[in-house]
Amino acid sequence: MLACKATSILLVLSLNVISRRGLFERAAKYPDARSALQVWYDTAVEADWSCLQDVRAAFPATDMVADLAVFNIRGNHYRLIVRMVFRYRRIYIKEFVTHAEYDKGRWKKWL
Numbered sequence: 001m002l003a004c005k006a007t008s009i010l011l012v013l014s015l016n017v018i019s020r021r022g023l024f025e026r027a028a029k030y031p032d033a034r035s036a037l038q039v040w041y042d043t044a045v046e047a048d049w050s051c052l053q054d055v056r057a058a059f060p061a062t063d064m065v066a067d068l069a070v071f072n073i074r075g076n077h078y079r080l081i082v083r084m085v086f087r088y089r090r091i092y093i094k095e096f097v098t099h100a101e102y103d104k105g106r107w108k109k110w111l
Contacts (some may be wrong), residue, residue, distance in 0.1 A: 018091065029042070033073055040059070040108060066111050068081055080095070083110065
């Protein structure tokens with residue numbers, strides 16, 4: 001497995017998840033996912049992720065497709081698709097869908 005690039009930044013800033021409201025609005029139709037999404041959000045905003053290897057330390061089943069990270073939420077019932085911009089410490093919420101919706105591939109519009 002490849003190691004993350006070393007950084008010369010001494011001050012560790014939390015990640016900026018854009019947007020919390022958008023994430024939970026998308027997930028409102030799936031109330032059974034709320035607590036798992038809250039765990040993901042709480043972990044992400046406190047994380048010091050600089051590459052996929054860092055992300056996988058917290059969420060081992062995460063996959064990258066170009067600059068999109070795909071997280072399995074609630075035991076793989078749901079998929080959270082986000083754009084990861086490691087350099088600027090930003091996570092942009094793109095989609096929150098069921099596994100079946102994910103398989104249809106409409107999320108690929110973000111590639």
